[in-house]
Amino acid sequence: MEEKNNLSLLKQKLKKDPYASFLGIKLEKVEKGYGKVSLRIKEDFLNFLGYIHGGLIFSLADQAFAAASNSRGKVSVAL
Numbered sequence: 001m002e003e004k005n006n007l008s009l010l011k012q013k014l015k016k017d018p019y020a021s022f023l024g025i026k027l028e029k030v031e032k033g034y035g036k037v038s039l040r041i042k043e044d045f046l047n048f049l050g051y052i053h054g055g056l057i058f059s060l061a062d063q064a065f066a067a068a069s070n071s072r073g074k075v076s077v078a079l
Helices: 002-015 018-023 054-069
Strands: 026-031 034-038
Touching: 002 026, 002 054, 018 054, 026 054, 034 054
Parallel strands: none
Antiparallel strands: 026 034
């Protein structure tokens, strides 16, 4: 029961993340040790060559990592 409450609280926090919201990153799923996010690509996200900017890809991966690494009820950050 405590694990469900931790995941529920984490989901609420992740959905309110200002940077992720700014980019339009959506939390699809979070489970113990697992995070899945999605993003709709906009023209503004492309670099000068017309490819998706690497910083956007990293931000998407970072948000999924944040979900997965914090899913065990213990505050975790990347170093």
